[in-house]
Structure formats: C-alpha cells, structure tokens
Amino acid sequence: MSDDITTPTAAAAPSRRTVLRGLTIGGVMAASGIKLASAGEAATTHGSLPASVDVVVVGGGLSGLVAARALRTAGKSVLVLEARDRVGGRILNHTLSGGAVIEAGGAFVGPTQDHILGLAKEVGAETFKEYVAGKNVYVANGQPPQQFTGTVPPDPLILADAALLQARIDKMAAETPIDAPWTRADAQKLDSTSLDTWLRQNSVLPQVRTLFLSYLQPTFGSDGLDVSMLFFLWYIAGAGNETNVGTFARSSDTANGAQDSRFVLGSQIVPLRLAAELGNAVALNAAVRKIQQSADHVTVTSDRGTVRAKRVIVACPPPMVLGIDWSPQLPPRRQQLLQRMPMGALMKCDAVYAKPFWRDKGLSGFGLSDTGAVRVCFDNSPADASVGVLLAFVGGSNWNTYGNVSLAERRKAVLEGFAKLFGPEALNPIEYTEHDWTHEPWTTGGPVAVQVPGALTAFGDTIRTPFQRVHWAGTETSTYWAGFMDGAVRAGKRAASEVLDLS
Incomplete structure (x- = not known):
C-alpha cells in the first residue's frame, strides 16, 4: 500500500481533501441505509429562507438540533442555520471503501449519559458495546509489550x-x-x-x-x-x-465508562435523524455573519440571507461565537471568557484490516504507549466486525509532533505504533484514513474548548447567562458531561427551556 494515500490499495485514490471532508446529509444517510424525508422536506442547501421565525438556532450540531426539535415540539417556528454542508458539528461519520461506517468525530456513549441515550432511543439509533474482550497492551520504558486486564497497566x-x-x-x-x-x-x-x-x-x-x-x-x-x-x-x-x-x-474507562458503547450506524446517525425530522427548518451552507438585537426582535444575517426572530440560540464552538459581528457588542466579560476557551489540537487516525486480527491473539485492541504517534488506541471496528479497525488519537504535544509532518510520514508512524502494540500485521492495512479537527474551519480543533488558568473564577459565571434575546447552547455550556454528546443534548434542552419560559 502506498504511503501517500488514505484509501485502499485496489481503489483509485481520491484527493486527501475528499477523504477528510464530511459527507453531505444525503450522502451519509445513503451510506447508512437511511432515507431522508421527502425531497421537499429535506434540509435545504440552497433557495430562500423564511423572512421571520420565532427562534433562529445558530449551529446544526447535536446541541442546536436538539434545541430546535424541542422548540418545534412546543409549537414554535424555528430555523437552524448551519455553516457547513452537513449537520452534526463535531459528530461526523466516515464511510470506509467497503461500506462500513466508523466515526471521524465524537463516537462514544456510556452510563449516566442519560440524555444522549434517551434521545438515541427516541430516534431509533441503536448502540453496541465497545469491544473489550481479551487483554490490553502496555508499552513503556523501551520494554516489550505487557498484557494486562483492568484499567491500570501492570x-x-x-x-x-x-x-x-x-x-x-x-x-x-x-x-x-x-x-x-x-x-x-x-x-x-x-x-x-x-x-x-x-x-x-x-x-x-x-x-x-x-x-x-x-x-x-x-x-x-x-x-x-x-x-x-x-x-x-x-x-x-x-x-x-x-x-x-x-x-x-x-x-x-471503556467498559462502564465514557467509552462504553458506540452507535451501530455511527454517531452522526443521531443528528442526521434529527435533521430529517426538522426537514427544511435546517439550512446548510448558511454561516452566520452578524447578529443584531433590538428591543423586540433579533436580525440574523447569514450567507443564505437575513432572518428576523424573537429569540436566538447560539450553539457553536466558542471560537466561532467571537467570529460573529455582534450589535450591540457581546458583554465584555463574556468576550473575555470566550477568548480564554481555546479548542484543543486533535486528530483521529484509523487503520483498516480485513479482520480484527488482534482478537485472534486474545487482545482487546486497547493499547497504551509512552512514546510514538500512538499513545492510546481502541478497537474501532464496526458492530459486525466485517473489517477490523484500530483507532489512534493524536492530540496535544503528539499532534504538534505528528500533525505537521507529511501524510506519508504520519501514516508510517501510526502504523508502526499499532505494530509495536499488536504485532507486524498492523503494518499492512487495506485502508488508512484520518481526520484532523484543526483543519475544520467551523470548529478549529477538538474535541472540546477548555478553560485556561484564571478564566473560570474571573468569567466562568457568564457561561450560560443570556445576552438580551440570545441564549447559549453547545456542549461547553452543559454542567454534566461537557465535551460529550450527552452535554450537547443537555445544553440544547436547557436553552430551549429558557426560550419557552420567556414566551
């Protein structure tokens, strides 16, 4: 397999841009075997927007879609404006060459994440347990791999x-x-x-x-x-x-922890089904450029046109909020908070094999290493194990090291990291794919905006405080499970409740 492609050896290689970019709503739904509502009801990528609605939601990620769904259920007219050509935000499926679906973004759910699990049940998105049978592998101090069970290396x-x-x-x-x-x-x-x-x-x-x-x-x-x-x-x-x-x-943890389970059709199936429910209330390619408030309404200007609303819910990553032209300006303390909430640097690298060969060795696919490109990895195979997939998270200082080399160099380093943990078979995948979230212009990093020293005590109490007619959603504004899908759902519900309480 050539070192300079991210696709199977036997297939013609599309450009790296094609491999890394998110699929459109229709493309992902088709790949997952799910159909949208009728064409007239599907999320719009072109055409005119309504002149006015009760509530505009900025951001078509999970949090924004949940807020929009709750508002429409309560009888409000709503419009979701999404900058991308897809819904899901930091939740993104990737379809492998053979048709299996894995996640390029947020993937895992687990116990006490009641809101995302409840929503998944409502929309018919089935989950399956992350594979944990067998031994884990730990490599440290230049020693041979050690196998262990439990969560702490031996x-x-x-x-x-x-x-x-x-x-x-x-x-x-x-x-x-x-x-x-x-x-x-x-x-x-x-x-x-x-x-x-x-x-x-x-x-x-x-x-x-x-x-x-x-x-x-x-x-x-x-x-x-x-x-x-x-x-x-x-x-x-x-x-x-x-x-x-x-x-x-x-x-x-994996079992009984935050990495306990995944979605059979990939995690993006949840926002896709929410968008299908909302139909043409979701507008894609509609980046919001300006939000102007007056005494009795809000005017939202996007790449698709201008919409007037009674209330606005902003549900996008904190750096994106600062990119909007606000009139009047955001409160100074909120600006200061957002300026102190950077996105992390993270990419997900997946190697695909004809089968999950590590399972035959009695290994779980979970591994830890103290050096190299692969510091932590998981078995990321689809539910039916039709192929085997190893996933490496490359983040922080490891992203600084490997995120800025050529694709061929990074691919080699990642495969060598897998081989160090699971054996030489890992050097010869049938496919390799990666997604660097720092390259996503409407996210600029991942997986969550952190708060730097000094931000929380000085400005943290503004995180959920409405700004006149504007309310805040997004996973960072949740109390429980901030940075996870459950936090996104919680935040969307809370923001919708705030709006409804004022109606």
Missing part, C-alpha cells in the same frame, strides 16, 4: 502513585459544585494552577504524568499546560448525573 513503579492520584482527583471533584465551580473555597488557588503543574506537584514519579497524557491528549487535545486545574475538577465532577457523583474512572 507497572509496579507507578501503581501506588497512580492510585493515590486518582483517589485525590475523585475526592476534589466531588467537592466541586457542578453548577458553580468558582464558589469553591480554594477556587482561586486551583484556577491559577494549570493541570500540568498540579500533576507535577502531586505525583511522585514522572512516569505517572506520562501515562496521564494518554487521557489528556484525546480528552482535551492538550497536555494540560493550558487547562485550569479547577476546570479539570469540574470536568471530572460532570462525569456523572444528578444521582451519581462524577469520577475519573467513569470519564476515562
């Missing part, structure tokens, strides 16, 4: 230190108010400390911090230098629900 040097660190994180997270973390007695001290600094100060061995990167890089697209410790504790506190305290294990 390195006697780090076991005690890692266990104490996790217990301390859980205790501190449980003491962090989920709806107002800035009210902790020691909030200022924690918020002025980066997560990286705290880890260095509170772990005995440097190997523990190195291992911790296998969580930080895919979770935040960061090594923790730009992540407030208070923000991190709040994030862990949110890995639960109103009756289950958030824990580090639930945030990081």
